[in-house]
Amino acid sequence: MESTSSARPSGHVQSVERAIAILELLARQDWAGVTDVGNSLGVHKSTAFRLLSTLENRGLVEQHAQTGKYRLGFGLVHLAHAVTVGPDVTRQAQSGCEWLAKHSEETVTLSVLEGNESVTIDQILSTSTVASRSWLGRRTPLHCTAPGKVFLAHLDDDAREAIVGRTHVRFTEHTIVDPGALRDELEKVRVNGYATTFEEFEEGLAAAAAPVFGADNVVIAAIGLSGPSYRLDTTEINNAGGLVRDAAAMASMGRDDSQTPE
Numbered sequence: 001m002e003s004t005s006s007a008r009p010s011g012h013v014q015s016v017e018r019a020i021a022i023l024e025l026l027a028r029q030d031w032a033g034v035t036d037v038g039n040s041l042g043v044h045k046s047t048a049f050r051l052l053s054t055l056e057n058r059g060l061v062e063q064h065a066q067t068g069k070y071r072l073g074f075g076l077v078h079l080a081h082a083v084t085v086g087p088d089v090t091r092q093a094q095s096g097c098e099w100l101a102k103h104s105e106e107t108v109t110l111s112v113l114e115g116n117e118s119v120t121i122d123q124i125l126s127t128s129t130v131a132s133r134s135w136l137g138r139r140t141p142l143h144c145t146a147p148g149k150v151f152l153a154h155l156d157d158d159a160r161e162a163i164v165g166r167t168h169v170r171f172t173e174h175t176i177v178d179p180g181a182l183r184d185e186l187e188k189v190r191v192n193g194y195a196t197t198f199e200e201f202e203e204g205l206a207a208a209a210a211p212v213f214g215a216d217n218v219v220i221a222a223i224g225l226s227g228p229s230y231r232l233d234t235t236e237i238n239n240a241g242g243l244v245r246d247a248a249a250m251a252s253m254g255r256d257d258s259q260t261p262e
Contacts, residue, residue: 018043018051023072026061031069059137075137089221090122093212096223096251097124104243106227109135111147111209116163118147118222126227135226140201143168143182144175146209147222149195153186154211154219160186174199194241194248199229206232208240210248223248 018041025040026032032040038048052070055061059075093110101108101124110122120135142148142163152160164186168177176182189195194210201207209224223244226232232240 015051018047019055022048022051022055023060023076026070026072031064031067031071033067033069037070058134089212093122093221093223093251096212096247096249097122099250100223100225100243100247101127104225104240106225106232106240107135108247109147109209109224109226110212111222111224112220113151114139116142118142118145118151120147121221141169141171143177144171144197144200146195146197146207146224146226149186149189149197150209150211150222150224151219153189153195171201172199172203176200192241192245194245196237196241198232198234198237204229206237208237208244210241210244211252212248213252221251223251 021041022037025037029036034045034048034052037052038045041048041051052061052063056063056070056073059073061070062073063070089112090110097108097110105127107126108124109120111118111120113119117139118141119139120137123134123136125134140148142152152163155163164179164182168175168182170177176185185195194208196206196208198206205226206229207224207226209222211219212221212223214220225240225244229237
């Protein structure tokens with residue numbers, strides 16, 4: 001039986017409280033099954049399962065393949081990362097992200113480099129009637145994503161070559177896996193001031209991104225936009241490159257080109 005207690009403070013959202021309670025439970029006892037969670041919350045197993053499934057879909061919990069039990073997921077690490085390194089970058093880039101969302105009507109993301117991956121620390125979802133997908137907290141590879149190419153293009157020569165020269169995963173038929181072709185692609189990114197991808201990471205997905213510079217002229221983030229490739233075809237995604245470049249310039253500090261575009 002589900003709890004029907006009315007003792008909760010007014011203004012609180014029951015499902016949110018339950019989700020937080022699950023995270024706190026898993027933080028205390030590492031692994032827990034659906035029955036354990038249901039008993040702890042005082043809810044039916046089906047309700048506990050729905051809550052766990054939602055948290056799993058967002059990467060906040062993960063399920064053991066053999067036992068079926070759950071523990072905290074790496075999505076929480078990504079959120080913690082945003083708390084420790086993201087606020088200043090997010091505030092700096094806010095005006096550029098909002099400007100880009102207004103002028104593109106596509107999903108806008110702000111990403112940072114962590115190790116050899118790009119991590120999305122902020123986003124503004126598309127206003128399109130087509131369902132938008134959340135990238136928040138996701139880690140994505142560098143060689144086949146627009147923010148990833150931005151970070152690769154602006155690494156120092158040795159660090160860039162150490163990554164470019166590796167064997168790369170082919171996600172689609174459009175993924176650039178040849179090191180020579182990837183070097184040429186990154187040179188285009190440096191020349192154009194933005195990166196694009198067309199179905200390189202996922203079929204049906206196109207994206208563009210540009211570098212956000214700090215006061216020391218070092219790339220600290222990448223502002224990007226993404227949408228379905230049928231809407232952002234090869235012509236449109238290249239046109240979008242100019243938009244992300246303007247948005248990133250707006251977000252960059254200490255640079256002459258960081259003025260608000262008309």
